[in-house]
Amino acid sequence: MRQGCADGDRDLERRETALSSLRQLRAGARRADPLRPARHGRDPAGAGHAGRILALEEGHFPYELSGELETLGCESYGGRLETAFTAHPKLCPETNELHFFGYGYLAPYLVYHALDAKGAFVHGAEIRVPGPTMMHDFMVTRDHAIFMDLPVTFNLEKAIKGEIPLGWDPDYGARIGILPRMGADADVRWFEIDPCYVFHPMNAYVDGNRVICDVGRHEYMWRESMNDFAPSYLHRWEFDLERGTSSMHDFGRSAQPGELVFAEASDSAGEDEGYALGFVYDKARDASDLVILDASGMAQAPIATIHMPRRVPYGFHGSWIRG
Numbered sequence: 001m002r003q004g005c006a007d008g009d010r011d012l013e014r015r016e017t018a019l020s021s022l023r024q025l026r027a028g029a030r031r032a033d034p035l036r037p038a039r040h041g042r043d044p045a046g047a048g049h050a051g052r053i054l055a056l057e058e059g060h061f062p063y064e065l066s067g068e069l070e071t072l073g074c075e076s077y078g079g080r081l082e083t084a085f086t087a088h089p090k091l092c093p094e095t096n097e098l099h100f101f102g103y104g105y106l107a108p109y110l111v112y113h114a115l116d117a118k119g120a121f122v123h124g125a126e127i128r129v130p131g132p133t134m135m136h137d138f139m140v141t142r143d144h145a146i147f148m149d150l151p152v153t154f155n156l157e158k159a160i161k162g163e164i165p166l167g168w169d170p171d172y173g174a175r176i177g178i179l180p181r182m183g184a185d186a187d188v189r190w191f192e193i194d195p196c197y198v199f200h201p202m203n204a205y206v207d208g209n210r211v212i213c214d215v216g217r218h219e220y221m222w223r224e225s226m227n228d229f230a231p232s233y234l235h236r237w238e239f240d241l242e243r244g245t246s247s248m249h250d251f252g253r254s255a256q257p258g259e260l261v262f263a264e265a266s267d268s269a270g271e272d273e274g275y276a277l278g279f280v281y282d283k284a285r286d287a288s289d290l291v292i293l294d295a296s297g298m299a300q301a302p303i304a305t306i307h308m309p310r311r312v313p314y315g316f317h318g319s320w321i322r323g
């Protein structure tokens with residue numbers, strides 16, 4: 001058992017202690033408790049980095065797997081990781097750094113981290129946000145880390161009442177924070193945007209002074225209940241770092257995609273030489289397609305569409321790890 005497991009257990013104990021009074025108030029409530037830190041993630045994602053395979057679930061520390069998918073143990077990087085580890089870290093193909101973050105319903109609400117190419121923990125910086133939001137994913141460019149501070153918030157008063165504590169909070173506002181990679185809170189530039197929710201971005205890159213972000217945008221999320229959410233459509237934000245302005249582009253309402261996974265065409269492939277794979281829900285068929293796109297020509301017709309016999313639930317994760 002790794003040292004990280006003991007650290008992970010202490011982290012869980014800290015969270016358990018902080019929430020014990022809430023649980024007592026909720027005793028008898030039959031509904032599942034989304035705040036409760038499960039000891040095993042139910043929908044883990046995978047990441048390959050520095051010769052290791054990590055199983056990730058955004059509420060917890062990473063667990064390392066062997067090549068035979070045996071659990072080797074959880075990892076806290078010698079105690080330096082004190083937050084959860086997102087299920088969507090970003091591997092830089094140029095530096096082989098792994099950038100990631102952790103969010104939580106207790107402060108610090110957001111912490112930005114990075115591992116170097118050898119897997120050493122080299123960066124941890126709290127990013128100050130107004131409150132506890134559910135931050136499922138983020139973006140990086142060659143130069144930036146980009147955080148989405150959006151109005152799906154944790155509400156402890158609801159938790160005390162025995163209600164689902166996650167929900168749409170339009171009063172929270174919505175903003176995008178852009179900072180240099182390996183930067184700190186003082187480096188963040190915040191851009192106000194229209195309220196919305198994004199589980200998964202598709203891409204982000206720099207074009208001159210502008211940062212371009214293509215995302216799957218929901219008009220609202222979990223408004224009256226967790227079944228009350230708008231469909232996701234492709235959407236583009238453009239942030240002008242010189243002028244401090246932003247604009248957006250709506251790609252149209254033709255698909256309800258989940259997250260896309262990039263599979264490079266070869267070891268020597270350029271940045272967008274490869275394939276984008278993702279599940280797209282077809283409402284008319286009430287089933288999903290696995291769609292394979294040319295990543296260098298995303299507007300073109302798919303290279304292949306594999307019709308699944310049934311619907312793949314939103315939130316199902318996949319990863320591409322070269323063998």
Ligand SMILES: [Fe+2]
Nearest residue numbers: 087259315317
């Ligand atoms: Fe996800």
